[in-house]
Amino acid sequence: MATPDELERRLTLLTAVARHEALRTRDALAAPPGGHDGPDGTEPLDPDAEPLTRAEALELLALGELIARKAGYGRQLSVRSARRAGASWSQIGAALGTSKQAAWEAHSRWIDEQSEQRRDEGQWGLDGPAVTAARALAGEPPEAGV
DSSP: OOOHHHHHHHOOHHHHHHHHHHHHHHHHHSOOTTOOOOTTSSSOSOTTOOOOOHHHHHHHHHHHHHHHHHHHHTHHHHHHHHHHTTOOHHHHHHHHTSOHHHHHHHHHHHHHHHHHIIIIIOSSOOOHHHHHHHHHHHOSOOOTTO
16 A cells, blocks of 8 residues: 555656546546546546545545645745845745745744754754744744734
8 A cells, every 4th residue: 555655665656646537537527436427427537437446545645644744845945035035024924825824834933943953863854043043034033914
């Protein structure tokens, strides 16, 4: 069975999205197993489309999780780039589909996590000067209603 961790080792984001889209489309067009229920209740959208196998349905789920993970990995780096380019927290919040306060808080947690990773685990993360620069770029918490 495909798992997000196993797929992550084999697939780039682009190939994961392409495979997810192919399976999702086929799933949407095919008749459900054991039936021919299309939009009007009589025929599938595409009579030639094969329903997903159990393995493919599970792969579709795993691909969705993998895509969400891969998209999330670079989110805070993109937030930092947006701040460098002059974006306000209101604009960043809107781009993320959240409030400016929630966007700022998520970014601040990410900075803290990067600092902890570097200090506690010796892994890649932000060192002291980089944390200071990231906090300066993030600025103070946005005021409510501003």
